[in-house]
Each structure stands twice: as C-alpha cells, then as structure tokens.
Amino acid sequence: MAAASSTAGPDASEGETERQWEAFAPHLPHAFADGDRVFVMKSRGGQRGSRPFAAAYIVGEATEDGRRTVVYKDGSTYAARPALLVPIRGGGPLTLFTATTRAYRLAAATQDVGTKTLEVGCDQGEATRRLVARGCAVLAVDKAADRMRTARDAAPGATFLVCDVLCEPDRVEGKYSSVFVDINGSRAYDTVLKCVRWAERRWPAALVVVKSSEAMRMHFPGAIEVSAPARQRA
Ligand SMILES: C[S@@+](CC[C@H](N)C(=O)[O-])C[C@H]1O[C@@H](n2cnc3c(N)ncnc32)[C@H](O)[C@@H]1O
Known part of the structure; x- marks a missing residue:
C-alpha cells in the first residue's frame, strides 16, 4: 500500500x-491489494492533473492493462487506472x-x-x-x-x-x-x-x-x- x-x-x-x-x-501504482480502501481521483485531462472524486474499495486482481476494479458506496463499479487511486x-x-x-x-x-x-x-x-x-x-x-x-x-x-x-x-x-x-x-x-x-x-x-x-x-x-x-x- x-x-x-x-x-x-x-x-x-x-x-x-x-x-x-x-x-x-x-x-505506487502496483501497491494496491484486493479489499484496499481507495480514493478515486477524477482526471481533468492534459496537464491539469486530477481532483478527488469518491471513496471506494478495490476488488479482484489487476486487469491485463493494469486497471483495478473499484466499488463505490452505491455498489457501482469502475475500472480505474492505478495512477488515479490514492490509498485511504x-x-x-x-x-x-x-x-x-x-x-x-x-x-x-x-x-x-x-x-x-x-x-x-x-x-x-x-x-x-x-x-x-x-x-x-x-x-x-x-x-x-x-x-x-x-x-x-x-x-x-x-x-x-x-x-x-x-x-x-x-x-x-x-x-x-x-x-x-x-x-x-x-x-x-x-x-x-x-x-x-x-x-x-x-x-x-x-x-x-x-x-x-x-x-x-x-x-x-x-x-x-x-x-x-x-x-x-x-
Ligand atoms: C507552510 S504553512 C502551512 C500551510 C498549510 N498547511 C496549507 O496547506 O496551506 C505553516 C504555518 O505554520 C505556522 N506555524 C509555525 N510554527 C507554529 C507553531 N509553533 N504554532 C502554530 N503555528 C505555527 C506558520 O505561522 C504558518 O502559517
């Protein structure tokens, strides 16, 4: 983590x-494990970086392209690039x-x-x-x-x-x-x-x-x- x-x-x-x-x-992008709580950052594109979006937790292993599946509070899921994840x-x-x-x-x-x-x-x-x-x-x-x-x-x-x-x-x-x-x-x-x-x-x-x-x-x-x-x- x-x-x-x-x-x-x-x-x-x-x-x-x-x-x-x-x-x-x-x-570090590779340092997240199944069950970790994370804050998902929302990309603003280009050089403008990102801003905090919502808390979630990680389920499962990384996909082939390195994305991690996160589950939000409402149960919805998203395949996030690890660079947009911050450990909580x-x-x-x-x-x-x-x-x-x-x-x-x-x-x-x-x-x-x-x-x-x-x-x-x-x-x-x-x-x-x-x-x-x-x-x-x-x-x-x-x-x-x-x-x-x-x-x-x-x-x-x-x-x-x-x-x-x-x-x-x-x-x-x-x-x-x-x-x-x-x-x-x-x-x-x-x-x-x-x-x-x-x-x-x-x-x-x-x-x-x-x-x-x-x-x-x-x-x-x-x-x-x-x-x-x-x-x-x-
Ligand atoms: C770098 S600034 C903090 C910046 C702030 N964290 C931010 O995100 O914008 C450091 C502050 O600590 C205060 N400070 C330094 N020593 C202090 C002390 N002993 N007690 C209280 N405040 C102190 C200074 O007056 C200064 O405003």
Missing part, C-alpha cells in the same frame, strides 16, 4: 504508545508523513479523518477548507494572526485559535480523531518532531498527518526518490 512504513517512530521513550509511521505519498488510511494509532504541500492537502481531502480534526499551522486555510468540506469539525490553529484572517474567509465552517503550540500547548483543548501538522515542512526536524510527539501523546488514537520534507528524507528516503504519478494532484 504506502511506499514505506516503520513500527513506532524513533526517539519513542519507554511507555509511549507504539505507533505505526508511514509515508503517505507517493502512491486512518482509524487507529498511525502517523502519515508527506514531503510536499500538494500531498499534505491531498491527505486532507482523502484520508479517513473522522469527525473532529485539529489542524496545526493552518496558514491561509487551504488544507482547512478541504477538511471542512469532508464534513468534520475543524479546530484550525496558527501562531500568525494575519494569516488566519485569510483562513477564516477560506474556511468559514472551522473554528480558529491563534496559538503557538510549541510555547502554549495546553491552550489547545478537545478530543480529535485526526491531527494535521504543517508548521513549515522544511524547518528543523527536531522542531517538527517535537510537535508530532506532542500530538501523538495527547491524542494517542488519532490519525496524525505531517508535512515535513526533512522527516521524509530521514525516515522514508526511498519514498521521496520515487515520483508520484502525475495524475494524483489535488
């Missing part, structure tokens, strides 16, 4: 919840890493985020509006009040909190089924890791999604060397 995975992240001190860390993207993860102690903003936003639009999401580093609300569109309650946090003004317009259904989570973590209250962390994905690994560890400890059952090119380089070097299929663009 995902390009790479490891049980529990590094630096996990004794007594911490064992978590699975996985690279969310890129998604969630529902358990799992942390997904992405190296790019595009993949991070794609995760917001397609993964199993549950009913309540915390987003750390909402900036101007691009991922926020994708999360709100999924129908979940979103608390969007950012330390920059000026960026948040734009986010409020972009995602009016969310709740917003101006807060530096590394300085004042206890101001973030509530229970969350998923936590999205993007506090500048290329900044120092240690800082991002501190934030990830905080989220994993506070909400041990949540799906945590992280954008960090540095973490990807350190833990999933094979994954970022492989290009994601060009079609998988949110």
Whole structure:
C-alpha cells in the first residue's frame, strides 16, 4: 500500500504508545491489494492533473492493462487506472508523513479523518477548507494572526485559535480523531518532531498527518526518490 512504513517512530521513550509511521505519498501504482480502501481521483485531462472524486474499495486482481476494479458506496463499479487511486488510511494509532504541500492537502481531502480534526499551522486555510468540506469539525490553529484572517474567509465552517503550540500547548483543548501538522515542512526536524510527539501523546488514537520534507528524507528516503504519478494532484 504506502511506499514505506516503520513500527513506532524513533526517539519513542519507554511507555509511549507504539505507533505505526508511514509515508503517505507517493502512491505506487502496483501497491494496491484486493479489499484496499481507495480514493478515486477524477482526471481533468492534459496537464491539469486530477481532483478527488469518491471513496471506494478495490476488488479482484489487476486487469491485463493494469486497471483495478473499484466499488463505490452505491455498489457501482469502475475500472480505474492505478495512477488515479490514492490509498485511504486512518482509524487507529498511525502517523502519515508527506514531503510536499500538494500531498499534505491531498491527505486532507482523502484520508479517513473522522469527525473532529485539529489542524496545526493552518496558514491561509487551504488544507482547512478541504477538511471542512469532508464534513468534520475543524479546530484550525496558527501562531500568525494575519494569516488566519485569510483562513477564516477560506474556511468559514472551522473554528480558529491563534496559538503557538510549541510555547502554549495546553491552550489547545478537545478530543480529535485526526491531527494535521504543517508548521513549515522544511524547518528543523527536531522542531517538527517535537510537535508530532506532542500530538501523538495527547491524542494517542488519532490519525496524525505531517508535512515535513526533512522527516521524509530521514525516515522514508526511498519514498521521496520515487515520483508520484502525475495524475494524483489535488
Ligand atoms: C507552510 S504553512 C502551512 C500551510 C498549510 N498547511 C496549507 O496547506 O496551506 C505553516 C504555518 O505554520 C505556522 N506555524 C509555525 N510554527 C507554529 C507553531 N509553533 N504554532 C502554530 N503555528 C505555527 C506558520 O505561522 C504558518 O502559517
């Protein structure tokens, strides 16, 4: 399924919840199995990439030309090119890493985020509006009040909190089924890791999604060397 995975992240001190860390993207076309849940992307043709269309699950083996049969919620089926399929993860102690903003936003639009999401580093609300569109309650946090003004317009259904989570973590209250962390994905690994560890400890059952090119380089070097299929663009 995902390009790479490891049980529990590094630096996990004794007594911490064992978590699975996985690279969310890129998604390799051959890596889907019978029964996998997937999001089917709708091709927009040419260079315009694709956009999330609907959740489904895979049945059977690949056809001769490599297509996979997917079954939608209403029972209808479609023979999809694997480049248009994104694995759906969630529902358990799992942390997904992405190296790019595009993949991070794609995760917001397609993964199993549950009913309540915390987003750390909402900036101007691009991922926020994708999360709100999924129908979940979103608390969007950012330390920059000026960026948040734009986010409020972009995602009016969310709740917003101006807060530096590394300085004042206890101001973030509530229970969350998923936590999205993007506090500048290329900044120092240690800082991002501190934030990830905080989220994993506070909400041990949540799906945590992280954008960090540095973490990807350190833990999933094979994954970022492989290009994601060009079609998988949110
Ligand atoms: C790259 S932007 C996030 C982009 C967003 N994920 C998107 O899809 O458009 C990173 C944001 O993290 C915020 N940030 C950085 N450190 C933070 C911290 N300690 N607490 C809260 N927000 C933080 C920055 O103010 C910035 O708006």
